[in-house]
Amino acid sequence: MTAITDLGLAGLRDGFRAGDFSAREIADAFNGAVAxxxxxxxxxxxxxxxxxxxxxxxxRARAAGELLPLSGVPLGIKDLFCTAGHQTTAASHxxxxxxxxxxxxxxxxxxxxxxxxxxxxxxxxxxMGSSNETSAYGNVVSPWRRNDGGNAPLAPGGSSGGxxxxxxxxxxxxxxxxxxxxxxxxxxAFTGIAGIKPTYGRCSRFGIVAFASSLDQAGAMAQDxxxxxxxxxxxxxxxxxxSTSLDVAVPKWEANLSSDLKGKKVGIPKxxxxxxxxxxxxxxxxxxxxxxxxxxxxxxxxxxxxTRYALPTYYIIAPAEASSNLARYDGVRYGLRDxxxxxxxxxxxAATRAAGFGPEVKRRILIGTYVLxxxxxxxYYTKAQKVRALIARDFEEAFRQVDVLLTPTAPSxxxxxxxxxxxxxxxxxxxxxxxxxxxxxxxxxxxPAGLDGQGLPLGLQIIGRPLDEQGVLNAxxxxxxxAGFTAxxxxxxxx
Amino acid sequence: xxxxxxxxxxxxxxxxxxxEVHAQVVSNAKLFSGASAxxxxxxxxxxxxxxxxxxxxxxxxxxxxxxQAVKTGMALGAEINRWSRFDRKNYFYADLPQGYxxxxxxxxxxxxxxxxxxxxxxxxxxxxxTIGVERLHVEQDAGKLMHDQxxxxxxxxxxxxxxxxxxxxxxxxxxxxxxxxxYLRKLRSILRYVGxxxxxxxxxxxxxxxxxxVRKAGDPFGTRTETKNVNSIRFVMAAIESEANRxxxxxxxxxxxxxxxxxxDPDRNETRSMRSKEDAHDYRYFPDPDLLPLExxxxxxxxxxxxxxxxxxxxxxxxxxxxxxPAYNAAVLTSDVETARWFEALLxxxxxxxxxxxxxxxxxxxxxxxxxxxxxGKAIDESPVSPRQGxxxxxxxxxxxxxxxxxxxxxxxxxxxxxxxxxIVEERGLKQTSDTGAIEAVIAEVMAANADKVAEYxxxxxxxxxFFVGQTMKAMGGKANPGVVNELLKKTLG
Numbered sequence: 001m002t003a004i005t006d007l008g009l010a011g012l013r014d015g016f017r018a019g020d021f022s023a024r025e026i027a028d029a030f031n032g033a034v035a036x037x038x039x040x041x042x043x044x045x046x047x048x049x050x051x052x053x054x055x056x057x058x059x060r061a062r063a064a065g066e067l068l069p070l071s072g073v074p075l076g077i078k079d080l081f082c083t084a085g086h087q088t089t090a091a092s093h094x095x096x097x098x099x100x101x102x103x104x105x106x107x108x109x110x111x112x113x114x115x116x117x118x119x120x121x122x123x124x125x126x127x128m129g130s131s132n133e134t135s136a137y138g139n140v141v142s143p144w145r146r147n148d149g150g151n152a153p154l155a156p157g158g159s160s161g162g163x164x165x166x167x168x169x170x171x172x173x174x175x176x177x178x179x180x181x182x183x184x185x186x187x188x189a190f191t192g193i194a195g196i197k198p199t200y201g202r203c204s205r206f207g208i209v210a211f212a213s214s215l216d217q218a219g220a221m222a223q224d225x226x227x228x229x230x231x232x233x234x235x236x237x238x239x240x241x242x243s244t245s246l247d248v249a250v251p252k253w254e255a256n257l258s259s260d261l262k263g264k265k266v267g268i269p270k271x272x273x274x275x276x277x278x279x280x281x282x283x284x285x286x287x288x289x290x291x292x293x294x295x296x297x298x299x300x301x302x303x304x305x306x307t308r309y310a311l312p313t314y315y316i317i318a319p320a321e322a323s324s325n326l327a328r329y330d331g332v333r334y335g336l337r338d339x340x341x342x343x344x345x346x347x348x349x350a351a352t353r354a355a356g357f358g359p360e361v362k363r364r365i366l367i368g369t370y371v372l373x374x375x376x377x378x379x380y381y382t383k384a385q386k387v388r389a390l391i392a393r394d395f396e397e398a399f400r401q402v403d404v405l406l407t408p409t410a411p412s413x414x415x416x417x418x419x420x421x422x423x424x425x426x427x428x429x430x431x432x433x434x435x436x437x438x439x440x441x442x443x444x445x446x447x448p449a450g451l452d453g454q455g456l457p458l459g460l461q462i463i464g465r466p467l468d469e470q471g472v473l474n475a476x477x478x479x480x481x482x483a484g485f486t487a488x489x490x491x492x493x494x495x
Numbered sequence: 496x497x498x499x500x501x502x503x504x505x506x507x508x509x510x511x512x513x514x515e516v517h518a519q520v521v522s523n524a525k526l527f528s529g530a531s532a533x534x535x536x537x538x539x540x541x542x543x544x545x546x547x548x549x550x551x552x553x554x555x556x557x558x559x560x561x562x563q564a565v566k567t568g569m570a571l572g573a574e575i576n577r578w579s580r581f582d583r584k585n586y587f588y589a590d591l592p593q594g595y596x597x598x599x600x601x602x603x604x605x606x607x608x609x610x611x612x613x614x615x616x617x618x619x620x621x622x623x624x625t626i627g628v629e630r631l632h633v634e635q636d637a638g639k640l641m642h643d644q645x646x647x648x649x650x651x652x653x654x655x656x657x658x659x660x661x662x663x664x665x666x667x668x669x670x671x672x673x674x675x676x677x678y679l680r681k682l683r684s685i686l687r688y689v690g691x692x693x694x695x696x697x698x699x700x701x702x703x704x705x706x707x708x709v710r711k712a713g714d715p716f717g718t719r720t721e722t723k724n725v726n727s728i729r730f731v732m733a734a735i736e737s738e739a740n741r742x743x744x745x746x747x748x749x750x751x752x753x754x755x756x757x758x759x760d761p762d763r764n765e766t767r768s769m770r771s772k773e774d775a776h777d778y779r780y781f782p783d784p785d786l787l788p789l790e791x792x793x794x795x796x797x798x799x800x801x802x803x804x805x806x807x808x809x810x811x812x813x814x815x816x817x818x819x820x821p822a823y824n825a826a827v828l829t830s831d832v833e834t835a836r837w838f839e840a841l842l843x844x845x846x847x848x849x850x851x852x853x854x855x856x857x858x859x860x861x862x863x864x865x866x867x868x869x870x871x872g873k874a875i876d877e878s879p880v881s882p883r884q885g886x887x888x889x890x891x892x893x894x895x896x897x898x899x900x901x902x903x904x905x906x907x908x909x910x911x912x913x914x915x916x917x918x919i920v921e922e923r924g925l926k927q928t929s930d931t932g933a934i935e936a937v938i939a940e941v942m943a944a945n946a947d948k949v950a951e952y953x954x955x956x957x958x959x960x961x962f963f964v965g966q967t968m969k970a971m972g973g974k975a976n977p978g979v980v981n982e983l984l985k986k987t988l989g
Binding site for chain 2: 095100210213240321323346377
């Protein structure tokens with residue numbers, strides 16, 4: 001029999017409903033797995049009591065015949081979501097020990113749907129990073145290892161690195177992520193799991209510690225496409241507390257899953273064929289094209305001419321918004337306060353922010369402050385907004401011809417921790433394929449599609465029309481079924 | 496044009512004034528949160544998670560605040576921008592929880608409008624003038640810092656943080672402190688008519704930043720200074736005067752005016768430097784990414800227009816035209832919305848065509864009621880006499896039940912007891928009498944008692960007629976109909 005922890009979200013939900021095991025057994029199994037996987041450093045805090053209480057409630061609900069969509073399922077929650085009564089740090093010293101009195105809309109929906117919480121997952125500090133090396137609570141380690149015999153600890157991707165690592169290691173069945181420039185998709189690709197960032201506005205941002213408001217979007221990370229659909233369905237929906245939330249109904253994504261792509265057109269954007277792309281990535285992309293053709297889709301070459309400006313545009317807009325969004329962490333009302341002897345207000349701000357923010361966060365605050373400052377605003381910020389509009393228009397044009405786009409998710413497989421952290425620009429290049437969809441606000445997902453020569457997972461990205469998460473999921477499913485991705489990391493971390 | 500000039504050593508100087516008025520919007524909730532916007536709560540009682548800028552909190556626009564601002568814009572005859580946008584103004588201060596203020600720099604809700612100020616000989620405003628309004632935009636208020644509660648600490652009260660303000664920016668069209676004062680009074684009157692701001696400067700719900708420069712007539716604008724947060728009309732006028740004089744002294748002393756922010760100190764009647772351009776903030780304005788642009792629908796704009804009340808200028812014209820009131824009365828009654836409201840309630844209660852009763856009613860209101868309220872130190876909406884009671888009193892005068900003298904007497908009793916005038920007349924027997932028999936009898940007594948005066952009168956001393964009237968009225972306890980008394984006296988005295 002398959003271990004409970006291997007079952008995945010749908011398997012747990014259905015097995016629980018069928019009476020194969022109790023919710024309490026599920027919670028115990030995962031609480032145990034979490035407790036035994038400290039080596040991954042995937043959690044900032046563990047909340048076994050929350051998972052257990054939700055499980056007991058689920059068992060009672062099942063006895064009463066009142067099952068909820070996620071009854072019996074425990075989840076990992078990225079520590080960027082505010083959770084009432086549970087510490088929420090955004091992986092920063094700044095919010096060390098901060099315990100909100102309120103619940104983010106997304107976690108509120110998940111808990112109302114019956115889910116329990118196994119803990120708050122580690123991430124890049126304030127979601128800024130692509131390797132999970134910027135957390136104030138230490139690096140998350142990927143459960144994967146290269147098959148070259150070396151034991152170099154690998155990056156799980158970022159910023160949702162705790163989520164990706166924990167799912168890949170099977171210590172949580174699924175987890176929430178947030179994606180600002182690729183923070184769900186790139187870690188999903190690095191760790192061989194599925195992750196979807198929905199259309200901007202699908203999931204409420206209320207209660208999510210803000211990084212870059214016009215880009216931040218919560219999404220689902222799970223073992224496979226079906227689990228992603230189930231989780232995303234429970235997370236999505238209009239929220240009057242978020243002015244940018246979309247007032248549209250949430251489709252039945254799981255029920256409408258279909259890998260039959262007959263009549264669908266898949267676009268292959270030529271600009272995604274970047275210089276120095278590893279041959280393995282290119283080969284996988286070609287393989288993906290064949291799989292989608294096999295699923296009935298017509299393949300069409302398309303052009304997204306402004307793609308090459310996406311990364312610089314992103315690294316102006318996101319830091320600009322971040323510099324403003326993070327201004328509230330000033331030591332006055334909550335979180336860290338550093339008040340040197342005799343310091344005045346300005347000195348208290350400076351000391352607090354110097355001590356509370358890590359180097360990557362400071363770098364982006366400085367970039368953002370610079371691009372918004374008098375005399376530079378038009379040259380950088382206004383120009384970036386114009387380019388952003390052009391990038392969005394590229395997608396609109398493309399989606400007149402095709403239903404979805406297929407690209408690689410990341411330009412490489414997972415790299416070793418420390419390998420790129422000395423060079424921020426090289427690190428930023430990790431987002432080269434994911435950032436354009438973020439700027440355009442369109443849904444996109446990464447599905448595991450194969451392994452590289454080192455035995456490390458590689459992902460393919462499907463990008464869809466606004467609000468067409470179904471199209472994205474269906475194409476993802478078609479790849480998943482053909483890729484037959486069953487590789488799992490060796491269980492070296494468990495005690 | 497104003498003739499206001501500052502006499503300097505080198506000749507006359509003209510003053511150029513522009514005002515930025517911050518008016519707190521009357522609404523139940525703050526601009527972007529559901530917290531109460533009411534004045535007078537205990538510190539930090541009206542603070543939501545959004546106002547305190549807790550992590551993950553997001554602003555949601557309050558439609559009522561937008562409605563108030565749109566109606567105000569309409570009352571200023573201004574262009575309503577169907578598409579506007581919120582920007583963030585970034586700066587660090589302890590009273591600003593988010594580290595930025597949500598405002599509208601690039602695309603304000605309301606564009607250009609005007610405010611007309613009246614000629615006022617006494618104030619030196621020779622003719623009615625139209626002052627341009629540059630824009631009106633909505634923004635959040637900051638919190639309040641209290642430095643006097645503890646020897647070493649400052650306390651922060653976030654009750655006001657996030658309350659909606661309208662910033663109403665004038666063009667540099669004013670040329671004297673009196674014009675600035677008249678502009679503020681008129682603006683406040685309009686805001687109160689619309690009901691979008693209570694205009695209470697003492698409670699801080701209306702404050703002005705005063706931009707002042709000086710120049711020789713005909714020269715281009717001089718360098719201006721901005722005096723922040725002046726909280727009374729009197730102080731605004733005083734601040735302009737002292738700042739303009741200071742600028743003239745600086746320039747004539749060979750110095751240069753630096754563009755800077757200043758504060759007005761009412762105790763010393765002087766402005767002083769707060770910060771200069773060099774250490775001014777770079778606010779790093781950019782569009783607020785948490786908020787979508789504000790797009791007003793046709794229906795919303797139409798509804799705002801439909802809700803707009805009759806405004807002071809229109810009301811005044813109507814009072815003069817339809818009601819036939821003298822210009823002065825019309826101006827006094829319409830300058831303040833509460834007065835106009837009270838006056839109209841009085842007319843309603845009279846139950847007669849307005850033109851028939853308006854003049855007497857307006858005279859009574861302006862002299863008798865205002866006099867009494869002044870004495871009592873009460874505002875018109877605190878009047879101890881209701882419009883219905885006032886109308887009743889006026890009706891008793893009109894139908895001859897009360898003479899003017901009696902009416903004053905009855906009014907005093909009304910103020911004291913709150914009783915209705917008819918009841919007072921009834922209970923205290925204060926009815927005017929036109930009973931010729933009774934009056935003739937009293938006249939006979941008066942003539943008998945003053946035979947010498949009668950002789951003098953008949954000998955040609957006409958002025959004594961008033962004496963006989965007075966004596967008769969006195970003997971009648973003030974209740975005789977003065978017309979009848981006059982008539983009968985004339986007849987008797989021959």
